[in-house]
Amino acid sequence: MPSAERASYVKTSSNTQGKILDAAETLFIEKGFAATSLRAIANLASVNLAATHYHFGSKEGLLSATIHRRIEPINALRLANLNQLEAEQNFAVPVIIAAMFDPLLSEEIDPNLPLLIARVHGEPASISRPLLEKEFGEVGARYLAAMEKALPGVDPVDLRWRFHMVIGSMVHLLNFPSPLQMETDDSLQARREGIERLKLFAIAGLTQTGIEMKEEKQ
Amino acid sequence: MPSAERASYVKTSSNTQGKILDAAETLFIEKGFAATSLRAIANLASVNLAATHYHFGSKEGLLSATIHRRIEPINALRLANLNQLEAEQNFAVPVIIAAMFDPLLSEEIDPNLPLLIARVHGEPASISRPLLEKEFGEVGARYLAAMEKALPGVDPVDLRWRFHMVIGSMVHLLNFPSPLQMETDDSLQARREGIERLKLFAIAGLTQTGIEMKEEKQ
């Protein structure tokens, strides 16, 4: 492994690490981790096979670096948004939800990030769990704490469950940008629409105004 | 491939097909499709390697059969519940949601089904898409139609999006039965709690009573 690693990479990279990460990102999204070979990555990156081990140590190390490169920027945006809300003492569910989901549409965020997040969630637990904890653990806890301030009347356990459901809706939207059997439009406008609908759905689910259950079916 | 195939299999199967399906189910859930080898399946099933091809034609055929064996029963329950609601002309969101999610707790449903559904959604699109369409297409369309009758005031496009989010919450719950950093209790009681919370969240998101957005963050 090389001594020092650069902090950021551009989209179409000219250095070897960046080319490998770009190719790995494309193939991991398309075929998943296990079904993607290092040789396919090296070929797509126009790079020697051994370079993958030289720069990233192992296939798992390459996956971790691929994920981290894309998630770090959105974590920064999300934390900056949340810090501002806390500075303003502005704890309302809609603004917290916006602070969490609007960064997905930021121009600073790579267009591949949504599919990459969805892919991590889709990997088997032995792979996804440590990555999710490492990449989203801190930010998730911060947002959950903000939600507790925004909804002081809701039992924290209830709120954690509702937050769990919100994450599920988000991941599914990132994986399937539009409902099945609808046109698969991947434009910015289409992604905007999905995020807007996600925000409305999340707010409704988090606040849960006036619901009661009826009898159960088996 | 053998000429005729039995329609149902018990949990710990004595025939070769059943033993293969049981082992495949366990390993697909644990490691995913690509990372699971036919040799590992054959070993766990105490069956000759060639039996996997003899009975299921290919690895993909085995995956398809593994999925279908578990999803068919819940599709039957969900359709039976929905048929009864339609016979009663009982179109209310809570009862439709219950008809859809309560079967996940039925004793007729194998305990592995939730993780299996989550696993299918987690596979790369080239694998998951055809399976999801084949296994859930018809039932999903039926439930969406029922939702439209339950919420005639909601634009069908809006409703399709909300339904999309509901599916996401469900899949995530099946994949992670409790929120991160909570005790991973997999008892029936714990699964009941998750489903109850999912139902409340889904109803709130589908109906969306009194929500307005505020300014956006980047």
Place this chain on the structure above:
DNA sequence: CTAGAATTCAAACAATCGTTTGAATGAATT
């Protein structure tokens, strides 16, 4: 009991896998 179909079996097929090695090349520093 016997013919024939269904199933199981060990063995091998070519192909691909992640990883390692050691020499060749590049760039940077003394």
Place this chain on the structure above:
DNA sequence: AATTCATTCAAACGATTGTTTGAATTCTAG
């Protein structure tokens, strides 16, 4: 110009992959 370090390269390592083959075995009808 000489030396040192970082990087690239072709080649090979043993192990594992999905699939196929053909004979051995079991089961089932006639």
